[in-house]
Amino acid sequence: MANPRALSAKYEEDFAYPTVKDRLPIILTRVIDHVYRLKSTITDQHSEAGLEDLKFICAALSRLKSEIQTDKPFRPLEDVMEDTGLWNEHFRETEKEEGRPPSWFKSPWLYVECYFYRKIMESFHLSTHLKTFDPFQAQKQQAYLASRQAISSLGSYLTDVCLWGNKCDLSISAGAENPQTTNPVKQLTNLKPNLLCDEGDQVWQHLRDNNSDIQHIDIVLDNAGFELFGDLCFAEYLLCSGLASTVHLHAKAMPWFVSDVTEGDFHWTLDQLSKDESPKLQKLAERWRRHLADGSWKFCIHQFWTLPYDFVKMKTSFPQLYEEFSRGKIIFFKGDLNYRKLFGDLKWQPTTSFKEALRGFAPTAVCTLRSVKCDLAVGLDEGVAETTTAKDKNWMVSGDWAVIQVCSTLS
Ligand SMILES: O=P(O)(O)OC[C@@]1(O)O[C@H](CO)[C@@H](O)[C@@H]1O
């Protein structure tokens, strides 16, 4: 059967429409304000040349904003980066398919939104002194600091889980006695009814059944802050329980979708943990640095995650990456954007099977841990979408609902 249509801002009923119309210009305005506010710091560091950079970047971003608002055609990228050629090739292919240059309110949402972040980075790449500047860094760091309490309680819990990790059954019960209201473990029980599809048992089954020849496990990260800390706790658990020989953590090669983890964010997070007042967090940071040093954890950066590609393209565009994944036991994909890329950002019926919607992307077992933040869902039982709509008409974009879904059969 033919695939469904792509999500796109050309349909006003798609979440892509308010994203392109309102959210992207707001994000740009914030970046421009933020860069302007750094004027004195930048000129202190780089004098007049820094000021020139700043003017250049703000002009480029303002132009981008006006181009979005007036649905101007995309322009090929002009920076010289590892991925520039691939972006421009994608531009030409889309132009050929659509019979006109791609544009904000006409082209597939996945391409549009990825191009938006890539264009922001282009303006920095083209500057002289701010080529590696992260315009979202302050926001990400603030988000981490705001969730420090939750990080601390999860960190304490993890220390106990890891202590018992080798002894206990995998379905170790959550420490429900902990009285802290910010305890994320306790919160899990409250959130359980909001799991629209929970294939967690299948995930554990897969992890246990395939343990004779312990392989590595991949986690494709999403956001920095509390989410990253939770992912690192999970990586710690997979390792200390013996379910994984090593854990590969995959992050973005450049600032992406505001909050996504870059290498800089990852190291900043470890530094924060090292200097935290909680000795448990300090110890975790020490342990995690040891994992990185002895190869138990591998921190991986690949340009694939910041390209506008559907994951189906991985096998042909980056066969080596696909092959590396195929040697692992399971891949955990975190978050909404990875979900969109897994299923091609197409308007699937929510009852379409997870496997069918993957369209052959099966390097190894694939698990998605995703809170629903856009109008794309697959693998739901008959009636779930309808009953959830009756409870919360914004369920697809509120972020209050989530899915744990897995495909562990490769054939
Ligand atoms: O991948 P993440 O961090 O979970 O979410 C990314 C996200 O903010 O970007 C898209 C819209 O801008 C949405 O699909 C989604 O909510």
Ligand SMILES: [Mn+2]
């Ligand atoms: Mn993200």
